[in-house]
Amino acid sequence: MPMIASQGLEKELDMIRVLLLGxxxxxxxxxxxxxxxxxxxxxSYAGRTATPVPQPLPTRVGGFGGVDGLASYLKQExxxxxIDATHPFANQISRNAxxxxxxxxxxxxxxxxxxxxxxxGDQWRHVDSFENAASALPGRPARIFLAIGRQHLAPFAAQxxxxxxxxxxxVLDTALPLPNAEIVVARGPFTLEGxxxxxxxxxxxxxxxxxxxxxxxxxxxxxxxxxxxxVIMIDRPVLPERRTAQSVDEIMRWLTQSACLGV
Ligand code: NAP
Numbered sequence: 001m002p003m004i005a006s007q008g009l010e011k012e013l014d015m016i017r018v019l020l021l022g023x024x025x026x027x028x029x030x031x032x033x034x035x036x037x038x039x040x041x042x043x044s045y046a047g048r049t050a051t052p053v054p055q056p057l058p059t060r061v062g063g064f065g066g067v068d069g070l071a072s073y074l075k076q077e078x079x080x081x082x083i084d085a086t087h088p089f090a091n092q093i094s095r096n097a098x099x100x101x102x103x104x105x106x107x108x109x110x111x112x113x114x115x116x117x118x119x120x121g122d123q124w125r126h127v128d129s130f131e132n133a134a135s136a137l138p139g140r141p142a143r144i145f146l147a148i149g150r151q152h153l154a155p156f157a158a159q160x161x162x163x164x165x166x167x168x169x170x171v172l173d174t175a176l177p178l179p180n181a182e183i184v185v186a187r188g189p190f191t192l193e194g195x196x197x198x199x200x201x202x203x204x205x206x207x208x209x210x211x212x213x214x215x216x217x218x219x220x221x222x223x224x225x226x227x228x229x230x231v232i233m234i235d236r237p238v239l240p241e242r243r244t245a246q247s248v249d250e251i252m253r254w255l256t257q258s259a260c261l262g263v
Contacts, residue, residue, distance in 0.1 A: 012259035013039055019079045020044065020057065021093060025188075025216055026111050027085035029248050031055045037252065042077065046093070050170045070100035081258060083251060084242070085111040089210050091237040098240045109254050112244040113213035115236060116221060123230045131155045133208050136232045137162060145199060146181075147209040147220055148234070153177050165202045189216035195223035210234040 018041035020031055027043070034041045035056035043055040047062045064070040074082070084097045094110065101108035118124050127133045130148065134155040137144065141161045146153070150168050157177040164181040171185055184198070199207075199220075207224045209217075211233055224231050245251045 010038075013037070013256070015080065016040065016255060016259055017078055017080050018042070018255070019074065019077070019082045021082065021084045021086050021097060022055075023048065023052075023090070024085055024087050024111075025214070026113065026248070027083075028053055028055065030083060030085050030111065030251055031057050033248050033252055039255065042079075046090075064096070067096045067099045067103070070096050071104050074100060074104045074106050079106060081255060082106055082108045083111065084108060088113055088115075088212055088236050091239060094239050094242075098242055107258055108242060109251060110239075110242045110244045111248075111251060112246055114246060115211045115213045116218055116233075118233075119225070121225045121228075122221070123224075123228070124233045125230065126233050126235050128235055130234060133232045133234050134159050137206065137208075142205045143203050145202070145204045145207045145220065147207065147217070149210075163202075165198075165204060167198075190219040192219045192222050192226070195219040196226060199223050199227055199229065204229065206230050206232065208232045208234070211236050 016039055018034060018039060020027060020034065020041050020043045022028065022031065022043050023045055031041070031043050041057045043057045043059045045052050045059065045061045052061070064073050073079070082097055082101050084094055086093050097108060100106070125136055127136055130152040133148075137159050139161075141163070143163045144165065146156060146164045146166055150166070150172060153166075154177050156164065160179050162180070164178045165184065166181060167184045167186055169185070169187050172183060176183075182202070207220060207229055209220065209231065221231060243254070245254060
């Protein structure tokens with residue numbers, strides 16, 4: 001990146017070796033920024049999707065083996081900085097990263113998407129877990145857009161009277177725990193027009209989602225507001241205190257400042 005080069009930081013930046021915990025649009029943007037700046041880094045995927053987005057950085061796939069495994073990996077790969085750009089609901093890896101970085105004294109920054117905020121006309125009911133989201137559904141049969149990914153469907157099996165519409169990035173390779181469901185395979189970003197059509201075409205009466213934040217998936221909330229539909233909003237898990245940033249520029253500034261200070 002010419003701006004960084006002109007600051008005479010090339011030598012310090014050469015010492016940096018980043019582990020980028022990814023699997024999100026923002027992680028992909030950070031990966032591109034690191035590559036463009038000539039900063040060495042490894043992009044890490046959990047391995048959940050069959051067709052991960054190719055990255056401009058060397059890529060590894062799969063878990064590290066908990067906190068100890070991650071701490072060993074950091075030492076073994078001589079990682080100097082960790083960027084946690086995982087999904088706001090990927091709380092286990094974020095906890096592990098905070099602990100492994102603390103025990104190995106590796107500087108850590110987390111990219112934190114702004115959560116979605118309720119606005120005039122929204123009808124949100126806040127819950128703190130997938131189980132409580134399932135309990136918040138009506139008793140009578142309804143048509144639910146269950147926009148929560150594929151990992152936490154089991155609690156909704158307790159409410160089999162509903163029709164569930166799921167939107168997933170891959171076809172499911174396991175049996176659905178829901179007797180009356182349809183899967184739409186699609187990858188964001190989504191548009192208001194597209195999500196209005198999706199909700200109307202399926203006669204949706206309720207939306208269930210997690211407060212993932214960001215722009216790529218907020219169209220469903222705008223569509224729900226437009227159609228006057230109630231939304232059951234699963235609030236974010238609480239994570240340990242960490243340094244956070246809300247833009248790629250902020251992350252890059254932190255890295256260059258760390259390089260300057262030699263930390
Ligand atoms: P999680 O519950 O926090 O993580 C479970 C385990 O998966 C971790 O303990 C770790 O295994 C491994 N893992 C997670 N992210 C990893 C990464 N980037 N690189 C290497 N190992 C990783 O996470 P999750 O909710 O299953 O999400 C998995 C991945 O999908 C994340 O990278 C996340 O950014 C992405 N994603 C998640 C969601 C979501 O809804 N949760 C949505 C979009 C994308 P070990 O303990 O063995 O290290």
